[in-house]
Amino acid sequence: MTQVSLHDLRKSFGAHEVIKGVDLDIADGEFCVFVGPSGCGKSTLLRMIAGLEGVTSGTVDIGGQDVTHAEPSKRGIAMVFQSYALYPHLTVRENIGFGLSLARKPKAEIAQEVEKVADILQLGPLLDRKPKALSGGQRQRVAIGRAIVRNPGVFLFDEPLSNLDASLRGQMRIELTDLHARLGATMIYVTHDQVEAMTMADKIVVLNAGRIEQVGTPMDLYEKPATPFVAGFIGSPKMNLFEGRVAEQQGCDVYGIRPEHLTVSDDEGRWKGTVRHVERLGADTILHVEAEDIGTFLARIEGHRSYRPGAVVYATPDPAREFRYTSR
Amino acid sequence: MRRGQLFGGIAALAIATVVFILPFLFVFLNAAKSPSEASQPSFAWPSEWQFWQNLVDVVQVRDYALLLAYFNSIVITVGAIALLVIFAAMVGYVLQRRPSRVSRVVGFVALTGLMIPPAVVPTIWLLQEIGLFKTLHGMVLIQVAYGLSFCILLFRAFVASIPRDLDEAAIVDGATPLQVFFRVILPLLKPVTLTVIVVQSITIFNDFTHPLYYLPGSENITVQLTLYNFQSQFTSQLNLLFMNILLITIPPLLVFIFFNRQIVSGMTSGAVKG
């Protein structure tokens, strides 16, 4: 049982607090994604769980044990780095077996473990190459292999796909999800890309400025974003958020409606505006509409419908999908 | 290539030949002459070549002192470089990886070593007190002390180019600080280590001043001191003196031919800040 729980975790660099009290429970076998804009503290939080970053106050429990002050290698974790961190002077085989050789395991056992991992990740033919001679996707797999061989309770991933090109990234997302299903281990995954979060996570943790904004399943966050920040961060294209007079009319401080929950019509609707810009994505078309009283907003319509810039349109929000936020 | 570059090049070659190559030719020619011919050394061709004879003679002088000197110099150079590489790399590594007040102080103290002239007589007194005066061990440690600053700077600059992720991956894999250093970092320092070895070996091999002070005694002679000692003895045998110069110039020449790139990168470090 390797659940992870963080209790009132804080981290300061000098006078500057970067993690401002995080409480979180991650269940055994869960795929948990930390997502947030750069500088929100998500990588720092991951590194605190790994033990690479000291904890200012609070506790980290892994598998029911307090590991707040334990060495990284004593926490039953493995980590995959953004840069992969493959040792350039060692072959793939030596890279995967490095941790075992540090632990002075017998050679035969190391060889056997490495073969097993190579099978899982189809690395067999690459075992005697140096990292230099591998493609980006292959390096990524070696880095994962080095994590698997430790047989950890918890896998930590620090933006592992950000150095790959778009098509490979899509493929690796699927491979990682499959791997999670096969190993059944707890995984914590840091990314700034909400698409990765939505597609892979059992549980998403949205972080902002060192605090948790919201925790939930991908659909929870999409359907019931707790704060305007989460509302704006999860979903693509971004939710339209209005402050000021529009929000006041709705009896709140911030009023939100997703572009896909606006009905666009040629002749009637709640808001009248002019099309300023048209983005055709094929299946969908995104309209940038400028309305006199409320400013610019986005609306998503089906791909076969088309408007020219300058056309006058009417947009009506779906009343069941409106969000109203009031700050206390 | 333009004509100007060609003619300019030929002119430069001619001048460089006169200024930089003729002196070495002078050494070579006179090292091959008979004692009487070499007593007034000149660019004249030797009337009879006795290159090999002179070589044998100079090696035999003072009961094979030159061989002993080679042995001593090699022991000092190899010993000092082995310690320098390990110790300076350890310091450069931690200095680069752990910015702190302690590191700043250590970095500053290390820098002073590039500037301050060693206080020779107090050093002699200290070496006498701890029993290392006139010993090869003492000389090795002295060369380490005087070479550390330069090596630390080189290593520190190079460590900056090794991603920290590698250290952390090893730490997560359960490596102790020593294991991270010896199994991950040190192998990756190979290029700069080679530079340090090449530059320091030439420096230490060519060092005259410090063995003169700290390593007196004929049994402790080093190659540079052979020249100095023979200078008075060979006034009537300048051919042997030139042969001696030739013999101690050969090791640096070989190193220069094979490790040109490392020498250039080591000698110019610091010229380009960035």
Next chain:
Amino acid sequence: MTQKSPYPYWFFLPAAVIFLGLFIVPTVASFYFSLTYWDPFEARFAGWDNYVQFFSEPFLIRGTLNTLFFAFVTSVLKTILGLLLAVLLTSGIFGQSFLRSVVFFPVLVSTIGVGILFQELMHPTEGAINVALAAIGIDGPGWLTNPSLALFSVALVDVWRGVGLATLIYIAGLSTIPNDYYEAARIDGATRWQLFWRVTVPLVWPATTTVIILSLIGGLRLFDLVWAMTRGGPGFSSDVLASVIYKQYQAGFWGLSTAGNVILFLLIALIVAPLAWWLNSKELDA
């Protein structure tokens, strides 16, 4: 931070023991010993006597002035010649890489060997230099035998030996200047002379700083070449601080020798540190 750093300070320890023990401790001790009458048998406190002697005996004053002269002349020549040679050896002339090697090689050769070699070449009557000069009708001077010329001759040999390093540093500096600057300036109609003064010199300034500082430190500390060529002679005419330190040590005047060491240390600190600071600040302005 309660965890132990993966970069422990004890990694400094082996180097620190050797460096502090054999370099810093003697340096600190030298301040004390410079205030003593010290010989191989005893050290008695002497106050400022050694320093007073250093600045009253003409041959000791001469040593200090010679040191400054030597460092100044060699630094200036190495800087100017080094830059000119580097510009020449990066201009794509015929035989460029061979020439670079030829210019640099003396840096790696035994200083004592160079000293003895030039001692022969500079012999007043039979030396190759004066023989060559005589062939074109010039009566060559007594390079090392004329007291007013000896130190300058040694300085010339030091430049011959060291200019390769300055050249190498300048070549490295020049290679970092993007070609765009030259092309832009040429489109603006700059002449070769203007290119050199307005583009090359300012942009190669970091290399200039390094060359000047290295040459000055080397020049102030120089011992082996002087010792091999003149032993400080004729008389004391080419003595520098480093040779005075050695002579006083040999004569058993350890306290006086150490005072010379401290003076050398102070000279370097007082000249090099402010100069390095000033050169670096000019670099930021550029």
